Amino acid sequence: MHSGSRVIGVHLKKLRQRVDISAEEERAIRGLVSETREAPADDVLVRAGDQLNVSLLLLEGWLARAKDLAGGERQMTELHVAGDFPDLHGFTLKRLDHDVLTLSPCKLGVVPHERIMELTNKYPRLTRVYWLMTNIDAAIHREWTLCLGQRTAIARMAHLFCELYLRLQVVGLTNGDSYDFPLNQREVSECLGLTVVHVNRTIQELRRRGIIELTREKVTILDRDALEGVAEFDPSYLYLDKRQL
Amino acid sequence: MHSGSRVIGVHLKKLRQRVDISAEEERAIRGLVSETREAPADDVLVRAGDQLNVSLLLLEGWLARAKDLAGGERQMTELHVAGDFPDLHGFTLKRLDHDVLTLSPCKLGVVPHERIMELTNKYPRLTRVYWLMTNIDAAIHREWTLCLGQRTAIARMAHLFCELYLRLQVVGLTNGDSYDFPLNQREVSECLGLTVVHVNRTIQELRRRGIIELTREKVTILDRDALEGVAEFDPSYLYLDKRQL
DNA sequence: CCGCGATTCTAACCCATGTTACCGCGCGCT
């Protein structure tokens, strides 16, 4: 058995939410991971500009993609949870325009680009599946662009909690209306394009309205309708329905 | 000769900026377009949620991808110029999470999804090439996210003019330091996440500093160093270099 | 169980950008 194949199930679960995967295709996917590795929290896994010849499959933990300005301002462009392939796009791009950072201790599957190359030569349908997955990441980018350009602070924050709830639910990482949430307020501010001070004010407001509970490391949604209402949340950009490829 | 093959050259030019395309591959690409059509300015070509079975190749003119909130606020998530494939991602997604709008009169190549399907079955390398192109669009989304989250109004605007200059240059649509620019100030405001009033103030400021000239329908960059400096512009996210696929 | 850095939380003040309201020009329509 390939190393990491016990935990790769979460990745298959994510794929199977959107498309059917046959037994043969599953075998090909399990064969992608050459080894697994662990990384501590606050580690830079990939730096913008590095030449890449592997991509990383996130098996456990949380990652972020981040872009920095010269003055030190940082913007997260996407968060990643177990099952995600956070730098699959590096296979075609050959280098990234952003860093990939751990937000918690992580377990990772290492996928050499030669193996993705073989897969794209042998399995046109799986190539379309992985193309789809990067296109869904792009859809998430667009929704974040909409958040940053047009939503208020409280709507952006509510939207983030809605998005993460659904993405975690797909891979079985929600617990009723709660999920583990390892970001501190500074990291949240870097997702939402706000200052830490204002993130704190905004959390207080969501608490005051009885919409969420946020303890260290865990979010609980107390009033989902209110949360989705504040966010103007429409999950269709996550493409959680099945399709033919 | 397939209809539209005279003007499809601009698309090949864009691809060949990033990868080599053989004569056989060029033939396959030219065979994608089943017909060409024209559209007037301010037309909705694709509406979010529509089931899609064709994608559109932009041969002439300008398009935008736009997402709206219930209150009518609109955010553009990307601009498209000749040579772009603005809804290629619809091939795997089957519907879009955003509208596609014309910003000027346009000429379009219609590409049935069956033809892309055949292409992905026959030409694994071309599949990787088109996968690359959608990944570059995602990189542009990330840069816009950074703009909206962390850059000031003047930096966002300067950044937009820098990005468009390079993208137009690739397809031969710049003229010295100028290029045609059909957006009005409201449309610019929808790209930058600002109000029209503030877009106007910001244009005045770029003019006052002698950085750009903006007449109806045309931008001229008067001081490129200053423009790129204000924007903190780094073109690497456009992946304009050649790579092996 | 003490000390100390990291993090959360708060308060006071500030400013970049939003809001509202209006003018004037150019262009297409009749």
Next chain:
DNA sequence: AGCGCGCGGTAACATGGGTTAGAATCGCGG
């Protein structure tokens, strides 16, 4: 020619979120 209106441009005022500074609390290493 005259009318209407989309668009660029401005001014006066409002505000959401930024800035600065610090107190309170957490959690971990010794």
